Amino acid sequence: MRYISTRGRSPALSFEDVVLTGLASDGGLYVPETVPQFSREALAEMAGLSYAEIAFRVMKPFVNGEIDDETFRRLVTEAYATFSHDAVVPLNQLDANHFLLELFHGPTLAFKDVALQLLGRILDYFLKKRGERAVIMGATSGDTGSAAIEGCRHCDNLDIFILHPHNRVSEVQRRQMTSVLADNVFNIAIEGNFDDAQAMVKASFADQGFLDGTRLVAVNSINWARIMAQIVYYVAAGVALGAPHRKVSFCVPSANFGNVFAGFMAYRMGLPVERFVIATNANDILHRTLADNDFSKKELVATLAPSMDIVVSSNFERLLFEAYDRDGAAVAELLERFQAEPAALAEAPLSRLRERFASHSVDDATILEVIREAHHRTQEILDPHTATGYRAAERERCDESVPMITLATAHPAKFAEAVVKAGFPGVPLPPHMDDLLEREERYTVLPAELSAVQQFVAENRR
Ligand SMILES: Cc1ncc(COP(=O)(O)O)c(C=O)c1O
Numbered sequence: 001m002r003y004i005s006t007r008g009r010s011p012a013l014s015f016e017d018v019v020l021t022g023l024a025s026d027g028g029l030y031v032p033e034t035v036p037q038f039s040r041e042a043l044a045e046m047a048g049l050s051y052a053e054i055a056f057r058v059m060k061p062f063v064n065g066e067i068d069d070e071t072f073r074r075l076v077t078e079a080y081a082t083f084s085h086d087a088v089v090p091l092n093q094l095d096a097n098h099f100l101l102e103l104f105h106g107p108t109l110a111f112k113d114v115a116l117q118l119l120g121r122i123l124d125y126f127l128k129k130r131g132e133r134a135v136i137m138g139a140t141s142g143d144t145g146s147a148a149i150e151g152c153r154h155c156d157n158l159d160i161f162i163l164h165p166h167n168r169v170s171e172v173q174r175r176q177m178t179s180v181l182a183d184n185v186f187n188i189a190i191e192g193n194f195d196d197a198q199a200m201v202k203a204s205f206a207d208q209g210f211l212d213g214t215r216l217v218a219v220n221s222i223n224w225a226r227i228m229a230q231i232v233y234y235v236a237a238g239v240a241l242g243a244p245h246r247k248v249s250f251c252v253p254s255a256n257f258g259n260v261f262a263g264f265m266a267y268r269m270g271l272p273v274e275r276f277v278i279a280t281n282a283n284d285i286l287h288r289t290l291a292d293n294d295f296s297k298k299e300l301v302a303t304l305a306p307s308m309d310i311v312v313s314s315n316f317e318r319l320l321f322e323a324y325d326r327d328g329a330a331v332a333e334l335l336e337r338f339q340a341e342p343a344a345l346a347e348a349p350l351s352r353l354r355e356r357f358a359s360h361s362v363d364d365a366t367i368l369e370v371i372r373e374a375h376h377r378t379q380e381i382l383d384p385h386t387a388t389g390y391r392a393a394e395r396e397r398c399d400e401s402v403p404m405i406t407l408a409t410a411h412p413a414k415f416a417e418a419v420v421k422a423g424f425p426g427v428p429l430p431p432h433m434d435d436l437l438e439r440e441e442r443y444t445v446l447p448a449e450l451s452a453v454q455q456f457v458a459e460n461r462r
Pocket residue numbers: 110111142143144221253254255256257258259260307308385386409410
């Protein structure tokens with residue numbers, strides 16, 4: 001298995017090299033050269049297996065023997081032993097055919113743990129094997145940051161720099177990052193928004209001179225291993241509900257588009273998926289593109305689902321690459337146009353996308369309404385991101401014979417503002433975070449200027 005760039009102009013890489021890098025040199029994102037296929041029998045055999053075993057089987061073709069089976073199995077098992085639920089990602093039935101896939105039982109209470117608990121271990125394995133050090137730069141709207149820090153903090157060979165938008169993440173999210181006082185962890189609060197942070201991380205991959213030859217590694221969903229690990233829970237949920245013998249649909253709260261793209265990969269590998277429903281908050285570029293072919297940037301809006309406050313969805317490029325029949329030049333041309341002015345997709349790729357994807361945008365008032373309504377129906381308090389998915393799924397459900405699986409992407413305790421505004425007293429943090437609000441914090445506020453950020457990284461890496 002080799003990995004190629006979505007813009008078609010970078011050399012193909014091995015799994016090890018693709019994990020230990022970020023953007024391709026042509027500015028594209030890496031994807032597997034061929035998509036591994038699961039037969040119906042192979043999928044059917046997975047029903048009833050442990051999550052770790054399903055994870056091993058689904059990811060093995062991507063790893064391509066570059067980590068021996070015994071070691072890879074151990075890394076996977078250790079990663080998912082950190083989750084507080086025996087099923088790792090349990091399915092919670094809401095009604096006859098609507099299910100929540102709870103992805104928030106990891107150490108930092110969001111779906112990012114599923115990939116980052118594993119990625120930290122894989123990075124540690126490869127860097128130790130090579131005897132190399134590396135620098136991580138990551139951008140976060142609140143959840144990736146703490147999951148990356150938690151997944152990588154014990155890697156001696158890594159220094160971790162996480163950029164979050166100053167005063168735009170929840171207090172719990174900020175403290176989950178800034179209260180980790182390890183010598184290799186650096187939190188930077190950017191005076192800007194998530195898109196500014198993501199742009200600076202991407203620019204740093206394009207020109208790594210400031211690191212004097214030290215390797216720069218991505219923990220955002222730029223990194224293929226993030227997508228790879230997220231494919232697993234689509235397969236696990238699908239086979240638990242009867243795939244491959246019946247189809248399933250997924251509704252995914254979306255922003256940077258790594259999560260739903262992982263689902264699309266599961267579909268391409270053989271999981272029978274009827275439909276992916278993309279839920280956005282008021283930052284609705286994905287919905288406008290699919291519904292109106294309006295592929296344009298709009299001013300960022302601060303919402304009650306802050307982790308989805310993103311203007312440009314990085315991984316949409318990976319889906320465009322598939323929709324444009326893997327024509328890297330066409331993708332590069334479209335994205336260059338999009339950076340400069342409002343753009344539109346060509347007719348054929350857009351209709352291909354519309355065959356499999358639907359979308360809905362959910363505003364703040366509706367998020368609050370859903371939190372109340374879902375509590376009334378199920379006694380559960382949803383987090384505001386999951387609430388966007390719940391509403392989009394309800395709007396889209398039509399075929400009652402196809403289970404709809406809404407991805408519950410975070411624990412409500414991380415988002416007190418929305419929960420309290422919906423009329424609830426709040427949701428307690430789990431015991432391992434009991435004293436989070438009293439812990440000492442450390443972070444540095446910097447302007448949204450690439451040179452200031454790169455200078456900070458260069459001066460502080462060990
Ligand atoms: C809680 C939560 N839900 C949904 C999303 C959207 O996921 P994605 O960026 O993979 O589309 C994010 C982060 O992006 C998130 O943190």
